[in-house]
Amino acid sequence: MSVKDEQLQEIEALTSIYPDEITGLFFFILVIYLYFCIILYLQISTVLSEDPYPKFKLMIKPTTNDEDELRPFLLLEVQFHANYPEQSPEITIIDSANVDDISSFESEINKICEENLGMPVIFTLASHLSEQLSIQSENRQVRHQENLERKQREEEEAEQKRFEGTCVTVESFIKWKVKFDAERAELTKTIKIDDSESKKLTGRQLFEKDRSLYDSDIKFISGEGMFFFFFQIY
DSSP: OOHHHHHHHHHHHHHHHOTTTEESOEEEEEEEETTTTEEEEEEESSOTTTOOSOEEEEEEOOSSOOOOTTOOEEEEEEEOOTTTTTSOOEEEEEEEESOSOHHHHHHHHHHHHHHTTTSOOHHHHHHHHHHHHHHHHHHHHHHHHHHHHHHHHHHHHHHHHTTOOOOOOHHHHHHHHHHHHHHHHHHHHHHHHHHHHHHSOOHHHHHHHOHHHHHHHHHHHHSHHHHHHHHHHO
16 A cells, blocks of 8 residues: 555544544545545545645644633644655644643654654544643643632631630730739729829819808808908907
């Protein structure tokens, strides 16, 4: 079997495995295999007279079916040549989303191609990259969940501290007791001073407190008191 025949068979297998992921090809009758008696319908990027070797795009997604907004993907552009599969095909990552490290995937592509020289490699490569994207997606979800749990835990701890007092030990209680007794003694002293000062009433306060003092002064000024006053002088 010629190199081109091998490539065409691989393309046919890929289009059946990845009917939605593989693009950039159009269906046409490529070759009639007389010894197989079948017609191969393939999608290729250009007319055979212009580019006899298949060129196509392949979308790589995680193996999981989660419809996550941050779900990663890789879009590969694959070009076969005259020496494939004895030599690696030309593979380029032309688009991606939510992928942590593109260079690591480029290294994986080169590694898988080198390990599979002489054999069709695209399906093996696509499966490997899909698994790597799944691992990356799962790790991202785990980190996201851990961040949510950590934030919730911090909020709960902060809320709990609002209702917690200071942990009391023997030393801290003695220190507090000494300070409390000193403040209490100072407060008692201040109250006694205020009481003693409050007992020294002014004249007005005395009159307001005892009405008889006011009446006695009136009598004194009106006569009896004045007569006695003058008698004492003279």
